Amino acid sequence: MSGIQRVLIESRRWSSQIPDTSIDKSPESQGIFGFGRIYRGWYVIGVSALSIGAVLGTVQFAFGFFVTPLEEEFGWTRTQVNVSLSIGVVTSFLSPVIGNLMDRFGAKWTMGVSILMVASAFLLRSVMTELWQFYLFSGIMFAGTPGATMMPAGRLVFTWFPKTRGRMMGIVTSGNNIGSALAVPIIAVLIGFVGWRWTWALMGIALIGIAMLVLLVIRDNSNSVSQERGKRWAPSGASEDETSGLSNGMSVSAAVRTSTFWFLVIGMTLQQFVRTGIVSQMVPHLEQVGFSRAVAASMMIVLAIFAASSKLIFGRLSESITARVSFIVIMILQGIGLSVLLVSDGSVITWVAIIVFGLGMGGVGALTPLVIFDMFGLKQFGSIMGLTRMSIAIPIFLGPILAGMIFDSKGMYDLMFVITIGLLVVSIGSFMLAKTPKIDTIVKETND
Structure with a gap:
């Protein structure tokens, strides 16, 4: 018997002793139409x-x-x-x-x-x-x-x-x-x-x-x-x-004792005035600066398209630069877009502003749960995220009312844009101060 044959025989004997860890391929394990394979x-x-x-x-x-x-x-x-x-x-x-x-x-x-x-x-x-x-x-x-x-x-x-x-x-x-x-x-x-x-x-x-x-x-x-x-x-x-x-992460009681939690709450709350006080009034603002209703509607479609793209772009980017930094970037984009919209007078630059604003606005939905997870983990993710959403009642209630009052008194939305840009600046500052809690705190809470 040659050396090669002995090696093959020994290999075959060894492989026969290895437990079968392959995926069960029986019909029962594959689900309907084989969906269970995926x-x-x-x-x-x-x-x-x-x-x-x-x-x-x-x-x-x-x-x-x-x-x-x-x-x-x-x-x-x-x-x-x-x-x-x-x-x-x-x-x-x-x-x-x-x-x-x-x-x-x-x-x-x-x-x-x-x-x-x-x-x-x-x-x-x-x-x-x-x-x-x-x-x-x-x-x-x-x-x-x-x-x-x-x-x-x-x-x-x-x-x-x-x-x-x-x-x-x-x-x-x-x-x-x-x-x-x-x-x-x-x-x-x-x-x-x-x-x-x-x-x-x-x-x-x-x-x-x-x-x-x-x-x-x-x-x-x-x-x-x-x-x-x-x-x-x-x-x-x-x-x-x-x-x-x-299941790792912080408990609710530990999270609310950190400054990070409150900085995030402040930033998320003030940022929501963009949606409740600006986006809801965007069409009448665009009409006021010289665009027809049809063109304004087209701009809102463009806004929605780039908002959807923002979720994909910044969701992926958050894996590299963290969700917190990504959130800061989208708020900067929102501020730039609103600033250009504030001074635009119906020119082509308004389209650019809409695109930039859409890229900033759309990422909020994807990044909000991501930043909560990055900071506090999954242990009591639902409870912590739920607490951060309570304060959103403020912009939901005040945003449309404030925008309406400003328009009724001034005949335009410019002051609402200025106020919202200022709130975005405060939000950016809050997120910059929201540092990730120390890992030893998280480990301690996990082991409790």
Whole structure:
């Protein structure tokens, strides 16, 4: 027997003693149509993006199509209809409660139940007959919104894609823009064909279907991630070392004792005046400086496109320069865009300002959960993020009112732009002061 043959025989004998660690390829393990071969995290991300797009697209962006039908049906005034939007303040006050529930029961049930709340609100709206019912059902809808969108999505991204969380958060949150772009024309057509009541009913039924999909697909614990190791397209972040540290981080009580928490709260709160006080008034401002309504609408489309791009760009960039620094960059871009818009007079430079402003504004949705995770970890991520959202009630309530008062007294929005730019400067300063808590504090809290 030659030396080569002996080596081959010994190799074959040795390999026969190695346990079979290959992926189970039985039909049962592959799921329907073999979907089980692919890393579940991708399905989780897809369903999360679908939930964000469907809920925010129907709750926020399609609201305007129902205003006139409601006025014609019930004789309500524009103010009475719009008061339902102010009820959205409830989302800020309920965010800590929802975050705590998510930490206790997981993102799967939080997201599923929250979507069902929004769905039930739409179904109830389809049969309402009184104004107080409209307000009550709006409260139910807004109460379910946080738990159906960004809060659970953030936890799921960090659980399934810990090493590439930035780019994945960008993909998930871009579902907001994509969903809105799809929901708006669909709902407009439905109202024209079947009326506002059936449209709300169909929206509710569609969301029930998405809730069922969430409960079937979503998994959000480290054991589930560990079982997926080795499957197709599984990221390196799904290794055992990564999943074993998913519960690390600070407790709520430890987080609120840090200056970092309060600097982030100040920065995030003041930055939101951009959305509530400026974006909501952007079309009338553009018309005032000389653009037609059609051109102003085109500019808003461009703004939305670059806002979606911002989520992908800065989500990926946050993996290199941290979410905090990325947040500072997008606030600088917002300030530059607003400054140019303030002095523009209907010239081409306004288009450039819209692009810059969109690149700055869009990244907020992706970077907010990322910066919370970077600073405080995943241990009580939901509760901590919920607390940071409470103060958002201030710009939600004051932003539109302040903008309206300034326009009524001055006949233009220039002062609102100046105030908002000043608030952005303060926000940038707050984020620069928000340093990552010391690692020994985090370890201590993790071991408690």
